[in-house]
Amino acid sequence: MVNKKDVLFLEPVFQERIWGGTKLADHFGYEIASELTGECWAVSGHPNGQSIIKNGSFAGKLLGELYTEQRELFGNHQSDRFPLLTKILDANQNLSVQVHPDDKYANQYENGELGKTECWYVIDCEKDAEIIFGHTAESKEEFIKKVNGGEWENLLTRVQVKPGDFFYVPSGTIHALCSGVLILETQQNSDTTYRIYDYNRKDKNGDFRKLHIEKSIEVSTIPHKPVDMVHKVSKLDAATVTTFVEAEYFTVSKWEVEGKYSSKHDKHFSIGSVILGSGELKVNGHVHPLKKGDHFIIPSGVEELTVIGKIEIIISHP
Structure with missing residues (x-):
C-alpha cells in the first residue's frame, strides 16, 4: 500500500x-x-x-x-x-x-x-x-x-x-x-x-x-513601493519560529530548533530546506535524518511533524 x-x-x-x-x-x-x-x-x-x-x-x-x-x-x-x-x-x-x-x-x-x-x-x-x-x-x-x-x-x-x-x-x-x-x-x-x-x-x-x-x-513599479515587512517571532521551549512574510503567493518562516519541536500541520503542503545544522524529522511514525542542504515536502494529510536536533530550516507553503 x-x-x-x-x-x-x-x-x-x-x-x-x-x-x-x-x-x-x-x-x-x-x-x-x-x-x-x-x-x-x-x-x-x-x-x-x-x-x-x-x-x-x-x-x-x-x-x-x-x-x-x-x-x-x-x-x-x-x-x-x-x-x-x-x-x-x-x-x-x-x-x-x-x-x-x-x-x-x-x-x-x-x-x-x-x-x-x-x-x-x-x-x-x-x-x-x-x-x-x-x-x-x-x-x-x-x-x-x-x-x-x-x-x-x-x-x-x-x-x-x-x-x-x-x-x-x-x-x-x-x-x-x-x-x-x-x-x-x-x-x-x-x-x-x-x-x-x-x-x-x-x-x-x-x-x-x-x-x-x-x-x-x-x-516596473514606478515609483518604487517598498513593502514594510513585520516579522512575527515566537519563542518556544526548544525553538524560535520567525515568520518573515504571509503574502498572496506564499508564507515563509524560519525554524531554529535546539532540542525537540513539534508543530501542527494544516496546510495544502509545506516545503522545508535545511540551511544549518542537523537532526531528525518525525512524521507519522517515520524518522528521517536531516542535514544541511536537504529539501523536502510535507504532503497534505500530515497533521503533525516533529523536528529534533540543533538545526535551522526555512519552511514555506502556498
Whole structure:
C-alpha cells in the first residue's frame, strides 16, 4: 500500500550561470558540474529544471509529474502546476539588474507563464555585501530618461545586507543580487526574467547578453513601493519560529530548533530546506535524518511533524 502521508525528499537541479561560483559545493557539499554554478533549483516543478523525488513509493518521479498525477498529496491545490519554486543562489559576481512581470502580463506575453513574486533569505554574504533593491525615479518619464541615459548610479538603490536578512520582492520590483551573496529564494513557479542592465557583460561567445528594456519599463513599479515587512517571532521551549512574510503567493518562516519541536500541520503542503545544522524529522511514525542542504515536502494529510536536533530550516507553503 502506498503511504501518501510520508515526507518527500528531493534531488536538486543545478544551473550554470555567468555569475555563478562554487559556494553551493563549499557551503552545502553539493556535487556541482562547474565553477560557474549559480543556482540550485531545490524544489522545482518547472519544465526548465525539475526536482526528482528521492525516497519512498514515488522515487524517481519528477515533481511536476507527481503534482499532476497525485494532486491529493498537495491538498488538491487549485493551481494547474506546482505553485512554488525554492532555489539557493550563489552570486559570485553581480547578477543583471532585472524585474519580473505579474501573472496577468506573463500569461499574456510569455505563453501562459506565471508571474514572479519572490523573496530572499540571506544565508551568508561577504562583509559589506549589497543588493540592488528599488530605484529613485518618481515618474515613468524620469525612469525612461535615466535608463536611456545610462544613469544607473543615480537610478538604482543599493542596500547593504548581512546573514539573516530577509527581503520580499513583489513582481515589478527592480532588483539584483550583487557579488558575495548566498541566498535561499522562495518564488512563484516561473522562469521569466527581464534584464534592464547587465554591466555591459558578454557571454562565453563574446556576445552582449540580451536585454529586455521595453518589457522592463512596461512592468516596473514606478515609483518604487517598498513593502514594510513585520516579522512575527515566537519563542518556544526548544525553538524560535520567525515568520518573515504571509503574502498572496506564499508564507515563509524560519525554524531554529535546539532540542525537540513539534508543530501542527494544516496546510495544502509545506516545503522545508535545511540551511544549518542537523537532526531528525518525525512524521507519522517515520524518522528521517536531516542535514544541511536537504529539501523536502510535507504532503497534505500530515497533521503533525516533529523536528529534533540543533538545526535551522526555512519552511514555506502556498
